[in-house]
Amino acid sequence: MSQSYNRGTVEDFGRWRDFSAGMWAWIFHKFTGWVLVGYLFTHIAVLSTAIQGEALYNGTLQGLEALLVVRFLEVGLLAVAVFHILNGLRLLFVDLGIGLEAQDKSFYASMVLTGAIVVASIPTFLGGKLV
Amino acid sequence: MAEHYSSFDRNGSRWLLQRITAVFLIGVLAFHFMLLHFVNHAAEVTLAGTTARMSSIGYFTTMWLFLVTATFHGVNGVYNALINQGLTGTRKRAVKWVLVVAGVLLIAQGTRVAVAMTNLI
Amino acid sequence: MSTIEQETETEETTDESAEPTVESPGERRRAEKQERAQAREDQRVDEEIDHSEETITLKVFRYDPEVEGKEEPRFDDFTVPFHKGMTVLDALIYSRDHYDSSLTFRHSCRQAVCGSDALFINGRQRLACKTQIADLDAGTIRIEPLPHQEVVKDLVVDMxxxxxxxxxxxxxxxxxxxxxxxxxxxxxxxxxxxxxxxxxxxxxxxxxxxxxxxxxxxxxxxxxxxxxxxxxxxxxxxxxxxxxxxxxxxxxxxxxxxxxxxxxxxxxxxxxxxxxxxxxxxxxxxxxxxxxxxx
The missing domain is CATH 1.10.1060.10 (Alpha-helical ferredoxin)
Incomplete structure (x- = not known):
């Protein structure tokens, strides 16, 4: 196994096995943050059809909702938003200096809770009829 | 090294604002998701329904504040992420202004859309 | 059992080139004596390893920009007899004293006070003198210099x-x-x-x-x-x-x-x-x- 002189940074994904809970929380929080800010811009762009009138707005939204892939993307968005909220709460407590000893457990808890909420919401998201 | 540091630095306020907007966003984002996916299904959204909701002053104000805080939180978060990657100098200044312009445009467009969705004005 | 796996050619070649072509009897005697000493030492190491019930393998990062053939970073393996209470630093010292005297690392107090032997051991920053080998699950211990700092030589980084x-x-x-x-x-x-x-x-x-x-x-x-x-x-x-x-x-x-x-x-x-x-x-x-x- 050869390694170059620059041995890479610790956060190189090649070392993912050595990542600790706090690092995973940071990576996921950053990733979900990028997704959410990207969605925010897209969301406003889609809703901008309201300026053009009712027909276009209703047509665009219902057209998008009729696509199965959009439904799945929405479940993904829910997962991303729920994790960002729960881990964000965790980070707020860390900022207040509360429960620092349990920071890894609270990360695992936010992961599990995210999973549970997403699974429970799948029927609602995929269930509505594809018009 | 210490003498390179300027004392006119607003990082503390950006850090604090990021936390304050976070507290607000946690509540509003959860509410937004509940309302538009569980109470009203996204597939059944029509402009008539949207207008009905947006014509309540409380809801309109909440949504507009949601737009502003989310834009700040998001754009500031992106800026922080880039600084953490070691962005400095001219590129940092350029990125900063691109993000500021993007944020302002988003809020402007969002406000236009919000106004078009309401019959308050 | 061949236990010495690290490369020592570099030093040998430099030694040979420095030697004069015509040997005096004294030099020959000294060379023979050195050879015998080396053989004894090798035998002692073999015996130590045979006698100890457990051995551990160190995988140590090696790099020396000033020596030809060592500019390319690589990992050397050292087999070290394990004894109860042995720390990673003990194992490094053993490897340096018995196998390769050019193996370079900082250490001083050996009791987690001087702070000179922080190393990247099995994917984590630890003090070599404070890390019990028994506490590391793996049979092979991977030792690298601290990440994010320039490597000066082997395990020594620029602080x-x-x-x-x-x-x-x-x-x-x-x-x-x-x-x-x-x-x-x-x-x-x-x-x-x-x-x-x-x-x-x-x-x-x-x-x-x-x-x-x-x-x-x-x-x-x-x-x-x-x-x-x-x-x-x-x-x-x-x-x-x-x-x-x-x-x-x-x-x-x-x-x-x-x-x-x-x-x-x-x-x-x-x-x-x-x-x-x-x-x-x-x-x-x-x-x-x-x-x-x-x-």
């Missing part, structure tokens, strides 16, 4: 930048008033002592800085150790008010406390168990409170 960051927070005590009598003590109450107790334990080993993702990306970031140093003085009740304001100004710069992303990597690797993240967070709140006063 200059780390020391610069430590100095940047002006880590010295500065009271507003000194007692009239030069011999009078400057007392601190017990509660305040408890508050800063953990922060005073820093041994400047650099493990925290090396574990920090942000310090890796942003070279100007002060880093956990320096901020902890600032905490140690800023939270000391005996520190003068003006000095404290100055210290807060330093740590709340763009590359100060705000860069901390609370990943807890530093807190987890600190060999002295200093709650670094907690201290950084407290300084963030202190800085915000301090600024709110002037708004």
């Amino acid at each position: 200059e930048h780390f020391y610069d960051q430590m100095e940047a927070v002006e880590p010295y005590f500065d009271a507003d008033e000194l007692p009239d009598d030069e011999l009078e003590e400057q007392r601190q109450d017990r509660e305040n002592r408890e508050k800063i107790k953990m922060s005073t334990r820093c041994i400047w080993c650099g493990a925290c800085m090396s574990s920090c993702n942000i310090a890796a990306g942003d070279n100007e970031y002060l880093g956990p150790a320096a901020i902890n140093k600032a905490y140690r003085f800023a939270m000391d009740e005996r520190e003068g008010e003006q000095r404290k304001q100055e210290r807060l100004r330093i740590i709340e710069q763009e590359h100060g406390v705000w860069r901390c992303q609370t990943q807890f990597s530093c807190t987890e690797v600190c060999p002295k168990d200093i709650p670094l993240t907690e201290h950084i967070q407290e300084l963030k709140r202190e800085a915000v409170k301090n600024n709110l006063k002037f708004w």
Whole structure:
């Protein structure tokens, strides 16, 4: 196994096995943050059809909702938003200096809770009829 | 090294604002998701329904504040992420202004859309 | 059993080229004597390994830009007899003394006080002298120099930048008033002592800085150790008010406390168990409170 002189940074994904809970929380929080800010811009762009009138707005939204892939993307968005909220709460407590000893457990808890909420919401998201 | 540091630095306020907007966003984002996916299904959204909701002053104000805080939180978060990657100098200044312009445009467009969705004005 | 797997050709070739072509009887005698000594030593190592019930394998990062054939970093394997209570540093010392005297690493006190042997052991920053081999699950121990620092040679890294960051927070005590009598003590109450107790334990080993993702990306970031140093003085009740304001100004710069992303990597690797993240967070709140006063 050869390694170059620059041995890479610790956060190189090649070392993912050595990542600790706090690092995973940071990576996921950053990733979900990028997704959410990207969605925010897209969301406003889609809703901008309201300026053009009712027909276009209703047509665009219902057209998008009729696509199965959009439904799945929405479940993904829910997962991303729920994790960002729960881990964000965790980070707020860390900022207040509360429960620092349990920071890894609270990360695992936010992961599990995210999973549970997403699974429970799948029927609602995929269930509505594809018009 | 210490003498390179300027004392006119607003990082503390950006850090604090990021936390304050976070507290607000946690509540509003959860509410937004509940309302538009569980109470009203996204597939059944029509402009008539949207207008009905947006014509309540409380809801309109909440949504507009949601737009502003989310834009700040998001754009500031992106800026922080880039600084953490070691962005400095001219590129940092350029990125900063691109993000500021993007944020302002988003809020402007969002406000236009919000106004078009309401019959308050 | 061939136990010596590391490459020693480089030294041998340099030795040969230095030797004169015509040998005097004295030189031959000395060479033979050396050979016999070497053979005895090899035999002793073999016997030690045979006699010890357990052996462990060290995979050690090797690099020396000044020696031909060693500019390319590589890993050398050393098989070391294990005994109860053996630390990673003991194993490194054994390897250097028995196999390859050119193996370079820093160590001094061997009791987790001097802070010179922080290494990247099995994917984590640890003090070699404080790490029991029995506590490492793996049979093979992978030893690398601290990440995020330039490697000077083998396991030795350049600590200059780390020391610069430590100095940047002006880590010295500065009271507003000194007692009239030069011999009078400057007392601190017990509660305040408890508050800063953990922060005073820093041994400047650099493990925290090396574990920090942000310090890796942003070279100007002060880093956990320096901020902890600032905490140690800023939270000391005996520190003068003006000095404290100055210290807060330093740590709340763009590359100060705000860069901390609370990943807890530093807190987890600190060999002295200093709650670094907690201290950084407290300084963030202190800085915000301090600024709110002037708004």
